[in-house]
Structures are given as structure tokens and as C-alpha cells.
Amino acid sequence: MSILLTFLSGTAEGLWWAILTIGVYITYRLLDFADLTVEGSLPLGAAVTAVMINAGVNPILAVLISFLAGCAAGFSTGILNTLCKIPPILAGILTMIALYSVNLRIMSDKATVTITSETLKEQTMNLLKISNVNLNSVVIGVIFCAVIIAVLYLFFGTEIGAAIRATGQNKNMSRALGINTNVMTVIALMISNGLVALSGSLIAQFDYGSAIVTMGQGSIVIGLASVIIGEVIFCHKDHNFAYKLSAMVFGAIIYRCIIAFALRINIFKATDLKIMTAVIVAFALSLPVIKEKLAIRKMKIAHIKENAAQEGKKHA
Amino acid sequence: MLDLISVNKSFNIGTVNEKHVLRNLNLHIDDGDFITVIGGNGAGKSTMLNVICGAYIPESGKIILDKTDITYFSEWQRAKFLGRVFQDPMMGTAPNMQIEENLALAFRRTKRRGLSWGITEREKEIYHTSLAKLGLGLENRMTSKVGLLSGGQRQAVTLLMATIQRPRLLLLDEHTAALDPKTAAKVLELTNEIVTQNNLTTIMITHNMKDAINIGNRLIMMHEGHIIYEVSGEEKRNLQVSDLLKKFEEASNGEFANDRMMLS
Numbered sequence: 390m391s392i393l394l395t396f397l398s399g400t401a402e403g404l405w406w407a408i409l410t411i412g413v414y415i416t417y418r419l420l421d422f423a424d425l426t427v428e429g430s431l432p433l434g435a436a437v438t439a440v441m442i443n444a445g446v447n448p449i450l451a452v453l454i455s456f457l458a459g460c461a462a463g464f465s466t467g468i469l470n471t472l473c474k475i476p477p478i479l480a481g482i483l484t485m486i487a488l489y490s491v492n493l494r495i496m497s498d499k500a501t502v503t504i505t506s507e508t509l510k511e512q513t514m515n516l517l518k519i520s521n522v523n524l525n526s527v528v529i530g531v532i533f534c535a536v537i538i539a540v541l542y543l544f545f546g547t548e549i550g551a552a553i554r555a556t557g558q559n560k561n562m563s564r565a566l567g568i569n570t571n572v573m574t575v576i577a578l579m580i581s582n583g584l585v586a587l588s589g590s591l592i593a594q595f596d597y598g599s600a601i602v603t604m605g606q607g608s609i610v611i612g613l614a615s616v617i618i619g620e621v622i623f624c625h626k627d628h629n630f631a632y633k634l635s636a637m638v639f640g641a642i643i644y645r646c647i648i649a650f651a652l653r654i655n656i657f658k659a660t661d662l663k664i665m666t667a668v669i670v671a672f673a674l675s676l677p678v679i680k681e682k683l684a685i686r687k688m689k690i691a692h693i694k695e696n697a698a699q700e701g702k703k704h705a
Numbered sequence: 706m707l708d709l710i711s712v713n714k715s716f717n718i719g720t721v722n723e724k725h726v727l728r729n730l731n732l733h734i735d736d737g738d739f740i741t742v743i744g745g746n747g748a749g750k751s752t753m754l755n756v757i758c759g760a761y762i763p764e765s766g767k768i769i770l771d772k773t774d775i776t777y778f779s780e781w782q783r784a785k786f787l788g789r790v791f792q793d794p795m796m797g798t799a800p801n802m803q804i805e806e807n808l809a810l811a812f813r814r815t816k817r818r819g820l821s822w823g824i825t826e827r828e829k830e831i832y833h834t835s836l837a838k839l840g841l842g843l844e845n846r847m848t849s850k851v852g853l854l855s856g857g858q859r860q861a862v863t864l865l866m867a868t869i870q871r872p873r874l875l876l877l878d879e880h881t882a883a884l885d886p887k888t889a890a891k892v893l894e895l896t897n898e899i900v901t902q903n904n905l906t907t908i909m910i911t912h913n914m915k916d917a918i919n920i921g922n923r924l925i926m927m928h929e930g931h932i933i934y935e936v937s938g939e940e941k942r943n944l945q946v947s948d949l950l951k952k953f954e955e956a957s958n959g960e961f962a963n964d965r966m967m968l969s
């Protein structure tokens with residue numbers, strides 16, 4: 390029973406982080422841009438949400454405004470990269486650092502802002518009459534993910550969406566085909582960070598019940614881990630875009646469940662979470678190299694055996 | 706239709722590696738011209754095309770297209786008028802997108818992109834017929850990823866992409882150089898077909914002197930950043946490879962003896 394409960398809470402958490410994962414997927418995979426802005430836009434979404442809800446703003450409206458705040462963060466990184474020609478990683482780091490100050494301003498210099506008014510969590514629980522917190526989160530999380538996947542699926546099928554994908558793959562070709570690659574890069578970064586901030590907004594409302602200024606730390610690695618887990622488990626051939634995005638959601642859920650179960654075993658402490666994540670990502674990223682090394686080793690052994698066999702024949 | 710007027714382009718200005726590549730380059734192109742460009746390595750041929758397409762902005766000089774001064778237009782803005790095929794087959798296509806998606810991107814080269822569908826059913830029929838004309842069977846693989854195609858097939862697709870919306874000017878930079886001789890001949894034949902059928906104005910860089918003589922109505926030879934020899938019409942048709950080699954020798958005091966121009 391308790392295993393089932395761990396699984397349920399892992400799934401609930403995973404669904405909020407899935408939205409961040411989709412954001413990371415857009416920059417990392419579609420745009421080929423390792424974007425560290427994420428670490429600042431996640432708490433940005435949470436901070437905006439917490440402060441607004443406490444000020445009496447409707448939680449749904451707070452979610453939307455968080456999205457826009459994230460878009461602004463992405464815009465900043467996009468301008469630094471495209472107009473100022475600052476390399477992606479550095480452009481992301483600059484915005485991330487700047488956001489740390491911005492987030493503290495929003496949160497009036499407090500490291501944590503607890504949400505005191507009614508959030509989307511209480512509202513939906515009253516509305517749907519689901520008494521189990523995690524079950525309610527799963528239902529709402531699935532709705533959010535489904536809507537986001539549907540909208541993105543449609544968007545990336547449009548002319549601008551196709552131009553963004555082209556920009557991520559071949560900037561030379563894109564410009565030769567009349568695509569303003571700078572604009573496409575900025576748009577993709579805005580969408581991505583908008584989603585990450587939205588994810589932060591929902592985490593603050595459904596999971597933490599507060600905004601924490603440090604909650605973004607390591608979030609890019611969590612996002613990457615989820616992307617890679619989703620790809621390794623679900624994407625083996627050419628799938629359609631909605632399927633790939635769904636795989637990202639499952640990647641995020643599986644990641645959360647792995648962490649949740651790892652924490653149940655008593656060897657790990659909550660503070661070990663980051664090193665566990667780093668190990669998962671490092672392992673997943675080196676998987677292709679490991680596979681190749683193993684294949685070469687296998688060939689080498691076969692080769693040596695063959696040589697030995699021939700030697701044997703000669704002597705016989 | 707296109708004029709390059711006293712164009713100068715240098716790289717790494719103000720460093721020890723400073724290199725003055727295009728030197729007072731002048732070129733006038735008429736509507737319907739098919740110009741082949743030859744010249745040794747580093748003569749500035751690719752740089753000339755890159756200045757025309759906006760990849761580089763010259764330090765001085767003007768580029769006039771149909772009476773419009775486009776010297777400072779950005780690369781994507783000029784794409785409205787230009788079709789391009791690169792030397793590297795990897796450079797002209799998006800490898801992880803389908804053949805038809807690549808064509809759909811090219812189909813929108815001259816348009817403003819918005820939120821309408823990136824590809825429509827009606828277009829797919831156009832792509833099907835155009836691909837069939839290439840004679841490579843690609844019309845039956847329209848949903849294959851371009852990354853799965855061979856270099857020659859990719860160059861053929863890129864050529865189609867460059868011309869699916871009629872360009873004012875088609876720029877070909879050694880677009881058959883990376884292909885084996887048989888495939889190169891096939892792609893060149895396709896090029897000639899497409900250009901003559903649509904009466905496209907074209908600049909083609911090549912290292913193959915025979916091709917440079919046999920194809921097109923004008924030939925220019927570049928050396929050290931400007932045009933040192935130009936020939937057209939009847940005179941060009943009667944040209945021999947040996948004549949061209951002699952011109953090269955004259956221009957360079959024999960330093961071309963080992964150049965790869967000699968091989969072709």
C-alpha cells in the first residue's frame with residue numbers, strides 16, 4: 390500500500406516537473422541550445438505566483454502571468470545570445486544570475502514566501518471533490534500536460550514552428566530560406582522559459598505551498614535527466630511530436646518515482662538527491678560512448694580468437 | 706540585374722592575419738546570364754557569393770539588385786531573391802526533417818511566415834511532381850528524413866529547394882565537388898535542365914574547366930580577389946581547356962602549376 394502511495398506522490402510531483410521538462414526539451418533538443426535560464430525562471434514563476442496569490446489575485450491568472458514572466462526571462466537570454474552574440478551557456482547563466490536578484494525583489498528579500506491565500510490546489514479539490522491530495526494533483530497535472538502538449542503540437546506544425554525546428558538544425562540553411570534565425574531563437578527561448586515558470590507556479594501551489602528562492606538549483610539537470618530518461622525508454626524510432634512530448638512527461642514522472650523510491654531506502658538522505666541526479670545524467674549522456682566501447686571490445690575479442698584459431702591451424 | 710561595384714572584403718582586419726580577399730571587384734550580371742566562375746584556391750570565389758548572399762558585408766562597394774541597393778540587407782532578407790546550393794551536402798538541408806518538410810520550408814522562402822500550417826496537402830502534390838522530375842525515385846520517400854539520403858540525393862533536393870520558388874538569382878558554390886564523378890555528372894545535368902527550363906539567372910563556381918566551358922553563356926576567371934579574364938558567347942564555346950590553363954599561367958606566373966585546377 391505504501392509503495393502505491395509513494396508511486397502516486399512521485400507521479401503527482403513528476404507531472405509538475407514534466408512541464409519544465411517539456412520546456413527543456415524545446416531548447417535542448419529542438420533548438421540545440423543548452424539553456425541555464427531555467428534555474429532562474431523556475432523560482433521566478435513560483436515567486437510571481439506566491440506574491441500575487443497572497444495579494445488576492447486569482448490563482449489561474451497568477452499562473453498565466455508567471456508564464457509571461459518566464460517569457461521575459463527567455464527573451465533576455467535570447468537577446469544576449471542573438472544580438473550580443475554571447476554563447477548559449479553564458480547567456481543563460483547571465484540571465485539566471487540576474488533573476489536571482491529579481492526573484493528576491495519580488496519576494497521582498499525573503500528566501501521563502503509561504504502562500505497564505507487559497508491556491509489552485511484547494512480550489513480544484515473543492516471543485517472536483519477529490520479528497521486525496523496526490524490524486525487531485527495527478528488529475529490536474531494530467532489536464533495541464535495534455536493541454537500544453539496539444540498546443541505545442543499544433544504550434545510546431547505551423548510555419549513559424551517549422552522555422553524554429555529548422556533553425557535548431559541548420560542555421561545556414563534557414564537563413565538561405567529566408568528565416569530570421571535570431572527571431573526564431575528568441576521565440577523558442579521565450580516559450581521554453583514561459584513553460585518552466587509555469588511549472589514553477591504549479592509546484593509552488595500544489596507541492597511546496599510556497600515560493601523558495603533556491604528551488605531552481607539543479608533544475609536544469611533534473612530537466613535533462615527527465616528528457617534523457619524519456620528518450621531512452623520511449624523513443625527508439627521516428628515518432629510524431631505529440632508522442633515525443635508525452636515521452637518527456639513520462640520521463641519526468643519516472644525520474645521522480647526513482648528519486649522517491651531511492652529516498653525510501655534508508656541509505657540515501659534528501660540531500661543526496663543532487664548527486665543522484667548528476668550520476669543519472671552523466672551515465673545517460675555517456676551511454677552512447679559506453680555502448681561503442683563495449684561493441685569494439687566485443688569485436689576485439691572475436692578478432693583475437695579468430696587469430697588464435699588460425700595460428701592453431703597453422704601449427705597443426 | 707545584379708551589379709557588384711568596387712567591392713572590397715577583408716578578414717581579420719587589424720590583426721596579423723588580416724587578409725584582403727575581394728579587391729575592387731566589379732561584376733555586372735544580365736537577366737538570363739548563366740555564369741561559370743573558375744579560379745585557384747583562395748581566389749575569393751566563395752567570398753564573392755557570400756558577399757552577394759549577405760553572409761559577409763563588404764567594407765566598401767555596393768551591391769545593387771534590380772536597382773535596389775542591397776549592400777546592407779541581412780542574409781535572410783536577401784533570401785527572397787536568392788536560391789543557394791552549397792558545396793557541403795550537409796549544409797543545404799535540415800537532416801532531421803522529412804524531405805517534404807524541407808521542401809515546405811523552401812516553398813516559403815519568399816513569404817512572411819505566420820501561424821498557418823507549415824505544410825499543406827495541396828503543396829505535397831507539387832512536391833511529388835517536382836521530385837519525380839529529378840528521376841531519383843525520391844517522390845516515393847517524401848516522408849523520409851533527409852539525413853538518410855546520400856550526398857548526391859541531398860544536393861538534388863537542395864537544388865530543388867533553391868528553385869521551387871523561382872529565384873531572381875541562383876548561386877551554386879561547387880555544388881558537385883563533394884560527389885563522386887557519376888553523381889556529380891547527374892546533379893550537373895539536373896542543374897542545367899532546371900536552369901534552362903526556367904531561364905534562371907545563375908552563378909556557378911566550379912573547379913572543372915570542361916564544365917565551366919560547356920555550361921552557361923559566360924565564364925569568368927578570378928585571381929586574388931578580382932576578375933582577371935572574362936569570356937562569353939561564341940568565343941566561350943570555342944574555348945579549349947588549354948587556353949584557360951594558359952590564362953592561368955599568365956595571371957599567376959606559373960604558380961598554378963600544382964593547383965587542383967590542373968587535375969580537372
Ligand SMILES: Nc1ncnc2c1ncn2[C@@H]1O[C@H](COP(=O)(O)OP(=O)(O)OP(=O)(O)O)[C@@H](O)[C@H]1O
Nearest residue numbers: 716717724726744745746747748749750751752753
Ligand atoms: N570567414 C573567413 N575568415 C577569415 N578568412 C577567410 C574567411 N573566409 C575566407 N577567408 C579567406 O579568404 C580567402 C578566399 O577564400 P574563398 O573561400 O573565397 O576562396 P575560394 O576562391 O572559394 O577558394 P576554393 O577554391 O578553395 O573554394 C582565403 O584565403 C580564405 O582563407
Ligand SMILES: [Mg+2]
Nearest residue numbers: 750751752878
Ligand atoms: Mg570556395
